Amino acid sequence: MKMEKSILAAITTDQSRERVGGGMPIFYCDTREELEMVAANLEAIIDGIAHALSKDLYIIVKH
Amino acid sequence: MNEYTYPILFGIIVGTGLRLMMLRTDYRQYPTYLHGKIIHISLGFIAASLGTLAVPSIMEKEFTAVTFLALAASQFREVRNMERNTMTELDEYELVPRGNTYIEGIAVAFEGRNYIVIITSLLSTLAYLAFNIWAALVAAIILYFLSKKLMSGSTLKDIVHINYVEPHFEGAGLYVDNIYIMNIGLPERQEEILRYGMGFILEPKNFNVRSTIANLGQRQAILHDVSVTLGVFRDSGTPALVPLIKRDLDDGRIGVFILPQDNDLDRAIKTIGAVPVLENAIRMPSESRPEMEGKKR
DSSP states (O other): OOOOOEEEEEEEOOOOTTOOOSSSOEEEOSSHHHHHHHHHHHHHHHTOEEEEEETTEEEEEEO | OOTTHHHHHHHHHHHHHHHHHHOOOOTTOSOOSHHHHHHHHHHHHHHHHHHHHHHHHHHTTOGGGGGHHHHHHHHHHHHHHHHHHHHHHHHTTOSSOOOHHHHHHHHHHHHHHHHHHHHHHHHHHHHHHHSOHHHHHHHHHHHHHHHHHHHOOOBHHHHEEEEEEOOEEETTEEEETTEEEEEOOOHHHHHHHHHHOEEEEEEESSHHHHHHHHOHHHHHHHHHHHHHHHOOSOOTTOTTSOOEEEEOTTTOOEEEEEOOSSOOHHHHHHHHHHSBOOGGGOOOGGGOOHHHHHHHO
């Protein structure tokens, strides 16, 4: 099966760090500015698109 | 020199001339460069020769000579393969690809045009030999207009209403009118999209059109043509900046989101209107009548 889309990374400011699961890189940030900066950099580096799931959770998806 | 020299010359010139006239390079068509054109002019010449020679062969009672028309058919099918392969290869490096449906449509047109050349040469030579050069000229002119009429399909403005709508964001979701396009997370990307993006709503004029414009190949063709004509605000490392078309499932309208470099509204509407309706995307649900078929059996 060909994977059409995959989530490459998650970036979050959510501080409830105990709820960690799954096998993808998770980037924790302290502020929303930091979150946006990390997401922008990751988007540029891995050629994915930064999607916002909520105001403190972004994912990078390779389309 | 014999009695067939002039009719044959006439047929070949008319056929090759017709192929030349059909070989326009406009803003969306391949081929754009000299070598591609030479290939097609040469093939047009061969097609014209084949069509022309069939007539004297029959008149000389050399009926087997007609079998080379079968050879011609397989030869020109090869043209279609050639075009398809070339364009598919090139498509990978387009910022906004043509899509397979569009490519197939162009390839089919290339094959079909050679057959038109054969028919034109055949009929005009026949007219020359059966009557005289004036009859042949009239036949050639009639065939030229006929081929022009037959080979020009409809364009999008015939089947849809095109309205401009400014794209907007609801949270991270990008919308054109009420049609959801995609999720853009980063605020700076959102700003770029609002600055450069344009949205259009294509409203189908009737029920048949709904399935035609829903075709993914047709949608890709729209995006490609618009990007070629108006430029595209995009680069290889920016997958978020992608022109997209999504569909409103309720009423079959489609929302076109584009990122042109030239934000000329009139030109954009004209360009979308001039996108050809792809032969392979046309659906006619109203022409199929399953209930009537059932009664016949």
